[in-house]
Amino acid sequence: MAKWGNCDYKQLQQLRENIAHLQGIDMDKFCKDMSKELARKLLQLVIRRTPVGRYDGETYTCAMGKTHQAHTVKGKVGGTLRRGWTAKSQGEAESGSGNGMSKVASYAAALPVKKSGNAYTVEVINPVEYASYVEYGHRTTKGGWVPGHYFLTLSEQDLESLAPAAIERKLELQLRQVFNV
Secondary structure, eight states: OOOOOOOOOHHHHHHHHHHHHHHTSOHHHHHHHHHHHHHHHHHHHHHHHSOOOOOBSOEEEOTTSOEEEOOBOTTOOOOHHHHGGGOSSHHHHHHTOSOOGGGHHHHHHTSOEEEETTEEEEOOOOOOTTHHHHHHEEEOTTSOEEEOOOHHHHHHHHHHHHHHHHHHHHHHHHHHHHHTO
């Protein structure tokens, strides 16, 4: 008669317990947290890229490499559009009471996440009325064209390339916690 040998089932039992724990993870919470994390990354990217207006009347080259003629407005300070990313209204952005870059994490954490089917959506909005004109470009009163800066479009493209690695890292961390690795 053949001998089958002996077997230690402790590791299989541990694996079963780990898989049961994995099933207990709230994936909805994980997806919402990840959505907010990606919104935070998008805000960090877009705030850095958003141009700041100048009102000294001088010609200047912006960070996007485009040449502009600044308007002359005595006492006006630029940055309303940039502050708008973390402001609730245009007035808040104009007054300078927007959260700024230092508060991006808390602002993103407070954003609502909507779930529709298997998709999670976070709306990142700049309430400044001229944001779309700076983003996509606009006509001038004299019939010319001011080209867009595409600061949001470029930031979204960057986020699309960064997102898979960020999601993978967070998921791997979650799996390591479950399997005690």
